[in-house]
Amino acid sequence: MNEIEENLEQFGLSVYEQIDKGRSPYMKIPQRGLGNVSFDESSRMLVLGDKHSKRYYMNVAHTRKFMQTLLVASYCRRLVEEGKHAGIRELYYALKHSIAGSRENTFDDQTESNAIAEDIEVSLDLLREQLNLTADRRGYMYGDIVIRDDGDEFNASRLGRGGWAVPGTVEDIEFPEVSAEYILVVETAAMADRLIEEKFAQNNGAIIIACQGQAPRGVRRLIHRLHYERNLPVIAFTDGDPYGWYIYSTIKQGSMNLAYLSKRLSVPDSKFVGMTMRDIEQYGLHSVTERLKSTDKSRIKELKSYEWFKHKKWQKELELCLKLGVRIEQQALANKSLEFVAKEYLPDKIEHKDFLP
Amino acid sequence: MNEIEENLEQFGLSVYEQIDKGRSPYMKIPQRGLGNVSFDESSRMLVLGDKHSKRYYMNVAHTRKFMQTLLVASYCRRLVEEGKHAGIRELYYALKHSIAGSRENTFDDQTESNAIAEDIEVSLDLLREQLNLTADRRGYMYGDIVIRDDGDEFNASRLGRGGWAVPGTVEDIEFPEVSAEYILVVETAAMADRLIEEKFAQNNGAIIIACQGQAPRGVRRLIHRLHYERNLPVIAFTDGDPYGWYIYSTIKQGSMNLAYLSKRLSVPDSKFVGMTMRDIEQYGLHSVTERLKSTDKSRIKELKSYEWFKHKKWQKELELCLKLGVRIEQQALANKSLEFVAKEYLPDKIEHKDFLP
Numbered sequence: 001m002n003e004i005e006e007n008l009e010q011f012g013l014s015v016y017e018q019i020d021k022g023r024s025p026y027m028k029i030p031q032r033g034l035g036n037v038s039f040d041e042s043s044r045m046l047v048l049g050d051k052h053s054k055r056y057y058m059n060v061a062h063t064r065k066f067m068q069t070l071l072v073a074s075y076c077r078r079l080v081e082e083g084k085h086a087g088i089r090e091l092y093y094a095l096k097h098s099i100a101g102s103r104e105n106t107f108d109d110q111t112e113s114n115a116i117a118e119d120i121e122v123s124l125d126l127l128r129e130q131l132n133l134t135a136d137r138r139g140y141m142y143g144d145i146v147i148r149d150d151g152d153e154f155n156a157s158r159l160g161r162g163g164w165a166v167p168g169t170v171e172d173i174e175f176p177e178v179s180a181e182y183i184l185v186v187e188t189a190a191m192a193d194r195l196i197e198e199k200f201a202q203n204n205g206a207i208i209i210a211c212q213g214q215a216p217r218g219v220r221r222l223i224h225r226l227h228y229e230r231n232l233p234v235i236a237f238t239d240g241d242p243y244g245w246y247i248y249s250t251i252k253q254g255s256m257n258l259a260y261l262s263k264r265l266s267v268p269d270s271k272f273v274g275m276t277m278r279d280i281e282q283y284g285l286h287s288v289t290e291r292l293k294s295t296d297k298s299r300i301k302e303l304k305s306y307e308w309f310k311h312k313k314w315q316k317e318l319e320l321c322l323k324l325g326v327r328i329e330q331q332a333l334a335n336k337s338l339e340f341v342a343k344e345y346l347p348d349k350i351e352h353k354d355f356l357p
Numbered sequence: 358m359n360e361i362e363e364n365l366e367q368f369g370l371s372v373y374e375q376i377d378k379g380r381s382p383y384m385k386i387p388q389r390g391l392g393n394v395s396f397d398e399s400s401r402m403l404v405l406g407d408k409h410s411k412r413y414y415m416n417v418a419h420t421r422k423f424m425q426t427l428l429v430a431s432y433c434r435r436l437v438e439e440g441k442h443a444g445i446r447e448l449y450y451a452l453k454h455s456i457a458g459s460r461e462n463t464f465d466d467q468t469e470s471n472a473i474a475e476d477i478e479v480s481l482d483l484l485r486e487q488l489n490l491t492a493d494r495r496g497y498m499y500g501d502i503v504i505r506d507d508g509d510e511f512n513a514s515r516l517g518r519g520g521w522a523v524p525g526t527v528e529d530i531e532f533p534e535v536s537a538e539y540i541l542v543v544e545t546a547a548m549a550d551r552l553i554e555e556k557f558a559q560n561n562g563a564i565i566i567a568c569q570g571q572a573p574r575g576v577r578r579l580i581h582r583l584h585y586e587r588n589l590p591v592i593a594f595t596d597g598d599p600y601g602w603y604i605y606s607t608i609k610q611g612s613m614n615l616a617y618l619s620k621r622l623s624v625p626d627s628k629f630v631g632m633t634m635r636d637i638e639q640y641g642l643h644s645v646t647e648r649l650k651s652t653d654k655s656r657i658k659e660l661k662s663y664e665w666f667k668h669k670k671w672q673k674e675l676e677l678c679l680k681l682g683v684r685i686e687q688q689a690l691a692n693k694s695l696e697f698v699a700k701e702y703l704p705d706k707i708e709h710k711d712f713l714p
Binding site (some may be wrong): 074084085086089090091092093094096097136137138146147148149150152154158159160161162163164165166167168169173188189190191192195197212278287288325329331332333335336 | 418441442443444447448449451453454491493494495497504505506507509513514515516517518519520522523524525526532545546547548550551554569570644645687688689691692695702
């Protein structure tokens with residue numbers, strides 16, 4: 001029995017033992033709400049506090065969730081034992097109406113089973129992926145790294161212009177050979193494709209990871225593993241707007257709703273290369289900015305108030321953005337020339353460590 | 358000069374020649390609106406009619422679009438000559454404010470440049486991808502096929518559980534070796550990943566292509582090329598709901614807003630394996646259906662009215678859906694067992710050609 005199975009068995013046993021002793025069984029579940037999330041200065045991550053809730057079988061307000069928690073935990077145990085993976089939507093359907101002899105709708109919709117999966121993840125201090133539950137996937141990877149997965153071995157810079165589609169679960173992947181020197185996380189597929197076409201990965205020793213919007217769990221976990229297991233620095237390259245900057249902060253400090261996963265998904269040493277407000281002046285991009293909408297402005301004010309954006313360089317950046325009243329996208333660099341981003345912008349900024357922290 | 362360059366040059370020359378003759382130059386642009394789209398019985402595709410508009414330089418209502426069209430066409434010519442590709446967002450930024458000595462905003466937003474790119478595509482009867490313009494990409498591929506792209510050669514069934522990320526442009530890709538026997542287009546990534554884990558591709562000679570929602574252009578073009586160049590039958594597997602069925606119909610007959618591309622993107626011989634309303638009865642899936650919303654119902658009625666859904670089997674399917682008042686997702690099959698879809702559902706239906714047309 002491996003550690004994960006033991007963990008799950010222990011979870012079930014504790015319920016059995018309480019019943020054996022004639023008690024109303026309960027589970028202790030860490031609270032995941034914002035009231036229990038804070039920014040930890042020493043680890044520089046968003047972390048969960050130690051507030052817990054107790055979930056009692058004999059409390060009618062809890063019984064349904066109690067039942068759901070045991071259903072999901074026992075399903076995960078089966079997955080882990082059989083070495084199978086299930087999507088969280090599969091989990092929902094697999095367990096819906098699954099109590100024999102009853103017409104009870106065990107889950108009304110998937111938000112219920114998703115929440116329970118997160119409860120178990122945080123209670124057992126395990127990644128959902130270690131329980132063989134996979135989230136939806138997005139994103140791809142291109143660069144000089146040999147990947148070993150499921151009996152296959154290939155170099156992620158030898159897959160044409162396509163790159164390797166990053167799966168939802170990257171727990172079992174090995175990296176037998178890494179020649180690249182750092183990871184460049186890129187917000188948009190179009191920009192990643194530009195860099196692939198310009199041979200940026202080859203010429204600069206970079207692994208390009210396209211996250212295609214907010215980085216999905218598989219991509220975040222992959223970045224985390226490559227950083228901590230293979231010492232690769234992480235540099236983020238997003239649009240110069242509050243959404244891009246938040247994508248960066250999620251990679252760096254974690255996200256508020258998955259704060260309990262920060263230590264497994266985030267990389268506090270990440271750096272931000274662009275787009276920045278200073279780029280607009282420095283590279284003469286005034287004519288290709290876009291005006292901020294009022295929702296952008298309120299989002300910027302929110303970011304400004306977050307503890308993990310308190311560094312004076314970020315405060316200045318956010319203030320400048322409000323002052324200029326514009327945003328700037330990665331693709332705007334195409335206004336200089338298609339090659340510009342790969343031949344000048346990124347190499348210059350990276351060589352001179354012209355980063356935001 | 359290749360055919361594409363000649364085509365673009367001819368486009369420019371015809372404007373020059375009109376000016377030379379002292380005429381107000383114009384371009385003839387096929388209309389792309391729904392009023393010029395119809396279902397063609399003989400080719401079994403959505404096609405564009407022969408209505409045209411004339412775009413005059415000396416008509417103030419046309420001048421701006423005239424200028425935009427020439428800007429985009431000349432940019433495409435440069436791309437093709439230099440063998441470079443640009444995303445449509447890059448195109449937008451590259452050409453914004455690009456008239457020297459003028460502060461004229463050549464494009465107010467990207468919808469303008471997108472529309473012009475489509476105008477040129479349809480006027481020249483070329484794929485945007487042949488003009489080296491790429492759309493955003495999504496989707497991945499897994500199966501026993503050797504792909505040659507950009508100097509690399511690899512087997513798309515030897516990339517671990519990730520699969521090959523399908524690029525936005527697949528024009529230059531070659532298929533030196535195809536051992537798989539058919540293409541299974543799968544709507545959701547979660548289902549594609551299920552099939553990859555169950556070794557469905559290996560055991561059934563299938564190439565799995567995950568389109569992750571409505572199939573993007575790169576994926577549609579790839580399916581089209583594999584079908585016509587390598588004789589691979591195409592089988593679609595989507596959710597059993599109007600959105601899934603429409604994904605199928607786009608792959609099969611083309612889409613209304615890209616009707617002029619049907620002959621390059623669609624595959625009228627495609628078959629539909631599921632999910633169907635009959636599956637609910639046949640496989641006892643009543644407990645894992647979801648109730649139709651009113652928007653679902655109106656969408657079903659729309660589908661019912663489309664000429665290309667007039668086959669009596671589809672009419673029956675759509676009527677049954679309205680009558681049952683439910684939809685059924687691919688993942689619902691997990692209610693039987695995780696293996697069920699790969700070991701029974703798909704092999705049985707495919708062997709018995711239990712398809713909708």
